[in-house]
Structures are given as C-alpha cells and as structure tokens.
Amino acid sequence: MSELHDRFERLARRGTPRGVDSVLDAARSVAEGTGSLAGVVDDAPVDGEASALAPVVEIQPVDLQPFDLRHAPSSRRRRRTGSMVAAGGVAATLFVGVLAIGSFVGSGGGSDSPEGAVRQLASAVSHGDPLAAADVLAPEEVRSLDGTVNAATKKAQELTLVQDASAPLSGLDLSVDNLGLTTQSLGDGYAKVTVDGGTISAHTDKPKFSPLMQKVLRDSGDNSASTDLSKLANDENLPTFVVTVQHDGHWYVSVAYTVLEYVREVNHAPPADFGSGVKATATLGADTPDAAVTGALQALSQGDWSKLIALAPPDEIPVYDYRAAILQLAADSHPNFNIGKVSTAATVSGDTAKVKLTASGTTNDGAKWGVDGSCFTGSDESVSFGSVTDSSGAITPDTTQVTSTPTTECGVGGLLFLAAPVRDTDSHASSDAITVVKEDGRWFVSPVGTVLDIVDQAIAGVTQRSLYTLLNVPQLLPPDGTLTLGKPVTLPASSAAGVYTFTGHAGERVLGQETSSDTTAVNDGFTTEVRVFDSNGKALDQAYGLFEGEALQLPADGTYTFVFESFTRSPETVTIWDEANAPEAAKHPSVPSGLQECTITGSVDNGTGRTCFTPALPSQSATATTSTSVPGA
C-alpha cells in the first residue's frame, strides 16, 4: 500500500506550518490568559491518566479588524470566517452584555466626571452590582432592554439554567483591579477615557452554578484567568478606551459611541461630529412611521447611505454623528436589488409604532425576492447544463440554463439556531413588524427595538430540548420513547435532539439505519448524529459508526440512552437493529453522493442523487445546485 502511504504523506503535510515557536507561544498566551473572555471548553481526554480538565475561561485578544464594507479583510493567523464578522460579534457582545447588566434596573445618576463613570462601572463589575453598573450607562442605550432581559432571566430560571433569576451571573466572579485612566475631550459633553493599566480577572466557582450547569461542566473544577485591560485591542495597535457622554451634568459610559469610535479608528476614518445628530433630530427622520420604513427600504435599495443614516434614531445609535466615516467606508457598496411593490401597515402606540412591511422586487440578476413581515422569499437557483463528449471519451459541460425556485424562510439569523421560529398568525404581531420610534416630532426606524422584538420571539421559543441540545447534554432530557429492535421511530425535523432508551445486554451488537426524504441533506451527508450513553451517563465512543455500518457492542446489561440529533428539514426515520438481523443497507450503507468528489466540474442526476461525470458516461443533461444571495436574506 505504498500509494496509501504517499497519499497520507500528502495529507499530513497539507498547509503551511507556522512553526513550533509560533504555535507554542500562542498556546502559552491562551493558557495563561491574555485577552477577552471567550468561553468554557473542555476537549481533553477524560479517562485514565488524563483526568478531567477544569473548565477554562479562555481569554483571547479582542479581534478588531478594519471594517471594510467592500471586501472581507485578509485572514489572520487563525483561519476565521471573516474577521469583520468577528469584530462585529465582539462589538455586539460587548454592547448587548453591558446593556443587559444595565437594564436590570434602568438608569440612574451617572458620575461627576468621565473617569469617575468608568471607575464606577469597573467597581460595579467587581462587586457584581448591576444597579451600580446601570447608574453609569447612557440612559438612552439601556431603556428598552428591560422586557427582553426579564424574559431571558425568567426563561433561564424556568429551564433551570440559573438558580435565581435575580443573580444570573452566580458562579462567575469578576474583578477589576489597579485601573489607570486618562481622559481626552472629544467635544462638548463627550470624552474618551483611555485605560492605561489594570487587570480584569475571572474566577469560576462551580458550587454556585445551577445543578444543570454543574452537569454541563461535568467533573471540571474551578478555574481562573486574567488579562491586561490596557491591551485588549493590542492587535490593532489601539489602546483600550471607552467613550463617555454627558447628560444633565452627569457623565455616563456609552457603549454605542465606544463601538463606533473603535470602528472609526481601526479604519482610519474621519472623526465624528459629536452631538450633531441629537441637535438635528427635528430635521431628520420621516413624517410618519410608514414613511420611515419605506424610506429606509428605498435608501437601502438605492445605496443612499445618507438617507439611511438620517432614519436611525440619533440618541439610540449615533450613526449620524459618524456619517463622514460611514459614508467613506460604504462608498463602493452598491446594493443589487430593485423594489417593485411596497406597502406598510402601522400600529401606533404613543411614541412607538410597529410597522409590517410587505415588499417585492427583483435582484440585478433578475431573481425575484419578497418580504412579508418577518418572512423573506428568495430564490434557489438550479443550473442545468448539457455536455459534449470529445474523441477521448471525456465529458465536459457546455450549454447552461438557470432555473429559479422560490424558497421562503421566516425568522431571523443565528437565533434560529437556539429556538425554532414562533410565528404569530396575527399579521400585526410585534415579531412580524419593524419598530419605529418618535423623537422630536419625527419618526425613526429603531434597529434596537426591532432586533429586541425578534430576540423576544427567540427567547419565547427556547425549550428544554433546544437548550439541552445546545449545551451538549441531551442525555439529560426526558426520553421521548423506547427503542425496540427493528421498529422505526420518527425524529422531529429540527436540530434538537430526540432521546430514546434501550434495554440491552452485554455483548449485544446493534446497528442503525436512517432514512429521510430530505434528499439534499442525505446527499450532503448531513442527516443524523447519534450518541449512546450507558446507565451511568457515560458516552460510548464506539457509537460513532452506528449509521455507517459499524456495529456498537454494548459493554454491559442495562438501560442505554440513544440521542439522535437530526439535521434534516423533513422528518427522519431511525431504526436500530440487532447486527445479525440488520438489512444489507444498514450493514453496508452507501457513501452520500455529495461527499464524492467530481473529477471535472458538473454532475449528472441519475434520479437518486448526484453522480459525478466519468469518461464512461454517455452524454446527458446534468444538474448542479447553487444558491444565490439575495438582499434581506
């Protein structure tokens, strides 16, 4: 098998090694904690000499890359899916996290100086005092979060994620020490406070976590980590700073201004015109809630960024102050869709309105799109091409024909990952509508209010099943039923786990078989993942190949828990067999066609899935599927 060795050699040498010094140094930095809080992970071996690792609060440098609307930034040392997204994620996390703390109690008195506001916030973090934190956060930025945070904490307590809704951070101790600050005025009522020194430390105290979280953390112990606050943005050669704003003689920390100022500085964009948005409120916005929404959609379609900026509430998101920077960054961004029809239906309540948008049109490529409340309709394009056979028998594609198939999705972004969308059939339900707010007699589209409505919707849809699946403890869910050899069970069409018990015997060998009508998932190899746990809750490593023709031999008599995680869009059927009685398809499952590599571009549809061109195939029509990105998706 020297050919095998050669191929393994090529595989083993893939990529460009960074070298042991670089890898080891980076690992030491992570191990010693020099960056922002990232998460708790544990992938170390848990048996034998490798006893369980403590949960590690990983600290990594904040990833702030230039905010380039035209191109994704170049990759960093670690391969990432676009560092612009990462920077946005950091900013969003910071924004939501800090505002969430503040929104517990609304906003209060601020501080008598910019530095005082930052020190008060640091002290509040150290003492776990959300009341004190809220006191120094800009009132306009925290006022609308009460309902969402209350719903989230109640849901967390309902699902036993936390023990006490009033203390959701119990178990995580934070400390800010030796803070060194300097202040620079940015304008009347605006100041930049730079952190010249200080550390933020985190310590987990496992007994304070809820019983569920303790199970999630398994046998791990407590852990600590700390980082130098002054170096959070070191990768971008920027100091750590926050922007503070003055209201009624008191100073507050502004998360929105801080995020925008970072984006501006990273991109070397023009400075902000601080306070200009609030001063110009009466001249911005729209006459009515409907006009604000339709105006924003038209501005987006036309790439009229100035108009779009003017429709954002100045005190909620100060993009008007940063218009010079944003216009420079967006200069070469050109939307690729046109509006055919648009209509709105508004429900006004005081200074807030909910506007349901219905619109449709085409993209520059001719594909149709449509919006109906929170549902978006776009196109999946199927590219068909004929083929020709040359004198050597090789087949190559020639003519192409594009067929568009409309597809509709309701809901929003990554929140669907956590919760199934909960659609309210009432056409004017808040989850279907865009939030518009009235300020100084003018109407503005509220991104925060709109997103919070959708977050509320997602929170309402979180179930014990989806949460436990996300936390990777699906075996703790109440069983959905009992498995009987040879008898199929139908799994729900979602990524949440299905849990079944099975009474087995030592030495028994079982095989699995899955069937799904979701041919796309089947062809792509994305169908169902299975895990099996013994009566002590220990995962059986050998279960990995249950659906791949590799029988699982049960180690002892007892009740086992089978967890199936379906990744299909349609219901999937799973059957567990005794190996001796299993059908041939379970013993020798075929390789999903989508996992096969085509030797030339294109493939043929043989009626059961994708088959690659080979020289022996006759000339015939072929099909490949692509997706087209459409606005608003």
Add this chain to the structure above:
Amino acid sequence: MTASAEVGAQVGCDQRWDPNGIQELRALYEPLRRFAAVMGRWDVDPDDLVQDAYAKVLRRSQAEIRDLGPYLRKTIANLAADGRRRERRAEHTRQRLTVAASSTDDYPSDLDDLLRLAPRVRALLYLVEVEQRPIAEAADIVGMSGANARVALMRARRRLRSELNAEASNE
C-alpha cells in the same frame, strides 16, 4: 464576588512546566501537526488544532500527564470531533437561513479516497499504517474499542485497496 486573591495565586505555565517538559512539547510538534492534518477537517488549519491542544495541556500541571504524546493526540481527536459537530450544527443553521453556504471543501481529488473515510477511521489507519502504532494504542487515541478498531481497519483497507486498484486500472 471578588476573586483577586485566588487569581493572584494562579501560577503560570513556567511554574507548571519545567524546561524539559516544554522541550518535549516542542519535539512533538511535527508529528502532532501531521496527525492533526490527517484527523482534522480540510478547512481547519492543523496548527490551530495543535495550538489548542498545547494550550489545554499547558493549563495542567506537567506531573498530571504521564504519556504526553498519546494524551495530546487524544486531545486533538476530541477537538476535531467537536469542531465537526459545531460545523454540522452551523451548516444546519445556514441551511435553515437559506444563506448561500460556502462549505464545499476544495481538496485534491486524489485524496478523496482518504477523505471519504470517517475521520476517526482515517486517523486510526494513519496511526497504524504510517506511524506503525499498535492497534490497541491507536484505537485508544481515536476513542474506539480494540475490537471495533480491527473491524474498521479491515474494512477501510479493503475499500481503499479496491479503490486504488480501480484507479490504477483506469490509468
């Protein structure tokens, strides 16, 4: 809710690992990177897996780990498996959102035979065939029982042999 005292008592890598231990980690870099390249997804940088595995052992005391090489390989196997699980969930999410997915691996077609094997089986085959490790040790590293590993190896060899022969006859 302050933990500055405990945090202050936290020890660094240099106190948990002596120079010999660090040197051992350095010496393992090349074989670990090769293993990570075989075990990991095509679009994951093998160095990232090695770095994460290093970080995990550096958080522990050197004395806690008896056999560093297998321990690190096992950690890499776990990291790779978790990465695949996360990617699968993310892919599912992308599908639900109808976002144009860009998950197509761009790898040389002549490695297709290897990459079509289940990652654990591929890593098992590599450890046994290329690194010449005993089946029991290799099975332990990738998280399989010895019996299952033997069956998996037999099937993988048979399949690869068949596919290599088919390729040879087509050339």
